[in-house]
Amino acid sequence: MVVTVRFAPSPTGFLHLGGLRTAIINYLFARKQGGTFILRIEDTDQSRIVSSSLADIFDVLNWVGIKPDKGPFTKEDAPNYVQSARLDIYKEKANELLDKGLAYRCFCSTTRLDLLRKEALKNRNIPRYDNRCRFLSDKEIDEKLSEKADYALRFRSEDQIVNVDDLIYGSTRFDVKNSEGDFIILKSNKFPSYHLANVIDDHSMEITHVLRGEEWLLSTPKHLMIYNAFGWDPPKFAHIPIILNEDGKKLSKRHQDLGVMSLKSRGYYPETIINYLMLTSSSFELKSNKLASLEEIVQQFNFDTIHRSRCKVSYSKLKALNRFAIKTKLEDDKQGFLLTLRNYLKDRFGEKVIDNETDDHLIFLFTESSGRYSNFGDFVEELGFVWTPCDPAWACDQFLPLGDLDKSVGGCLELISKEWSNSKERMDKLPFLKTYCSEKNVDYRLLMRFLRYSLVNSEIGLPVGQMLYVLGAEEFSRRVKKGIEYTKNQLKNSN
Numbered sequence: 001m002v003v004t005v006r007f008a009p010s011p012t013g014f015l016h017l018g019g020l021r022t023a024i025i026n027y028l029f030a031r032k033q034g035g036t037f038i039l040r041i042e043d044t045d046q047s048r049i050v051s052s053s054l055a056d057i058f059d060v061l062n063w064v065g066i067k068p069d070k071g072p073f074t075k076e077d078a079p080n081y082v083q084s085a086r087l088d089i090y091k092e093k094a095n096e097l098l099d100k101g102l103a104y105r106c107f108c109s110t111t112r113l114d115l116l117r118k119e120a121l122k123n124r125n126i127p128r129y130d131n132r133c134r135f136l137s138d139k140e141i142d143e144k145l146s147e148k149a150d151y152a153l154r155f156r157s158e159d160q161i162v163n164v165d166d167l168i169y170g171s172t173r174f175d176v177k178n179s180e181g182d183f184i185i186l187k188s189n190k191f192p193s194y195h196l197a198n199v200i201d202d203h204s205m206e207i208t209h210v211l212r213g214e215e216w217l218l219s220t221p222k223h224l225m226i227y228n229a230f231g232w233d234p235p236k237f238a239h240i241p242i243i244l245n246e247d248g249k250k251l252s253k254r255h256q257d258l259g260v261m262s263l264k265s266r267g268y269y270p271e272t273i274i275n276y277l278m279l280t281s282s283s284f285e286l287k288s289n290k291l292a293s294l295e296e297i298v299q300q301f302n303f304d305t306i307h308r309s310r311c312k313v314s315y316s317k318l319k320a321l322n323r324f325a326i327k328t329k330l331e332d333d334k335q336g337f338l339l340t341l342r343n344y345l346k347d348r349f350g351e352k353v354i355d356n357e358t359d360d361h362l363i364f365l366f367t368e369s370s371g372r373y374s375n376f377g378d379f380v381e382e383l384g385f386v387w388t389p390c391d392p393a394w395a396c397d398q399f400l401p402l403g404d405l406d407k408s409v410g411g412c413l414e415l416i417s418k419e420w421s422n423s424k425e426r427m428d429k430l431p432f433l434k435t436y437c438s439e440k441n442v443d444y445r446l447l448m449r450f451l452r453y454s455l456v457n458s459e460i461g462l463p464v465g466q467m468l469y470v471l472g473a474e475e476f477s478r479r480v481k482k483g484i485e486y487t488k489n490q491l492k493n494s495n
């Protein structure tokens with residue numbers, strides 16, 4: 001048997017870590033088995049489509065290096081792998097079931113179906129269709145058809161328990177008829193339901209293994225019923241436990257942070273993402289503190305070691321892995337690392353500003369200044385002030401107790417310059433300033449506040465001592481002197 005698997009996302013939002021993991025597992029399974037990996041776009045729920053998400057799916061797969069063997073990559077290919085281009089096929093197949101008496105027309109209005117649903121919820125029952133149209137007489141049907149009434153096609157569920165054998169979840173029994181009633185296969189707008197399109201495509205694309213998210217397990221008995229109605233052999237199923245957010249909630253396509261491209265834009269490397277997903281969802285292990293390449297992961301991949309339980313996203317683990325990735329980049333491809341970093345910074349602070357930076361200084365800032373950063377996003381968030389000139393704008397009255405600023409703050413600057421030229425060491429706490437303040441009778445906390453405002457125009461950020469280390473005494477002094485001038489002028493004008 002030649003293994004054929006597919007990744008079948010809906011373009012209804014950006015691809016997040018959970019979606020990508022499904023893609024990777026399919027890819028690895030295909031590579032390991034010498035099989036084929038297909039990309040299929042399931043876009044039949046037109047109301048939920050987000051126009052940018054198709055490009056996002058391609059970008060993500062391309063970025064992490066997971067290349068499908070087949071998919072909608074050219075105009076000629078699209079009709080084979082994009083569901084909205086295959087509507088005629090689904091319609092024809094649905095009508096085949098209608099002709100065989102395995103499906104029937106449902107003329108119920110949306111209003112009626114909504115009422116049924118609300119009624120069920122009110123009585124704390126699971127909403128199910130009451131199968132009313134199953135019992136329409138031929139005469140009633142003909143009347144409605146001659147009135148050109150809209151109808152959907154529903155699958156006639158028989159009284160049977162459906163057993164789903166899942167490669168991960170084992171065997172589960174479902175009673176579709178009594179829990180949901182007859183389900184829709186073709187909507188009144190003549191678009192197929194997810195269930196119908198999915199089964200027809202998996203069959204016609206000769207999919208041997210359906211590896212998909214746990215959320216589809218409940219749909220699988222319906223799919224098996226459709227396979228059975230057509231007389232087709234179903235593929236093997238494996239439902240992969242979902243990844244939850246840190247707070248234990250389901251990942252959502254609206255939760256921007258975990259969008260894969262959003263992680264990319266914050267400076268995560270594709271190796272980090274792939275290694276992370278393998279570590280959290282299987283017994284995959286890192287050899288020493290080096291991330292594995294995609295080829296190495298293929299070598300190591302063993303489907304049987306995929307975890308049977310849900311896992312939570314851990315940002316700290318993602319960061320730790322990206323630190324490994326950065327360390328390796330710096331060792332193996334320093335220029336590549338710097339190029340990426342420079343491009344990232346140029347986007348934020350302009351070309352000119354960043355061109356003035358030496359490679360050594362950038363590496364110093366990234367790896368030494370205040371701990372090793374795990375991604376560009378955190379780096380810019382904390383050290384962005386280096387390239388952002390501070391425009392003084394603050395309430396100056398608060399600094400009246402500092403008295404003559406040239407004396408109180410200016411004196412402190414002299415001391416800092418002296419200490420700096422002696423050591424150039426990292427001085428997180430500037431211990432000598434406390435002594436200075438008690439000798440000169442200057443309010444220490446207010447002085448620190450003044451320095452912080454002058455450096456970054458904000459109360460938050462790195463400790464002042466670290467900012468000194470990052471900026472150097474010269475730039476530090478320049479900013480604080482500007483702050484002194486500004487405050488003096490403001491106070492003078494208000495008098």
Ligand SMILES: [Zn+2]
Nearest residue numbers: 106107108133
């Ligand atoms: Zn009906």
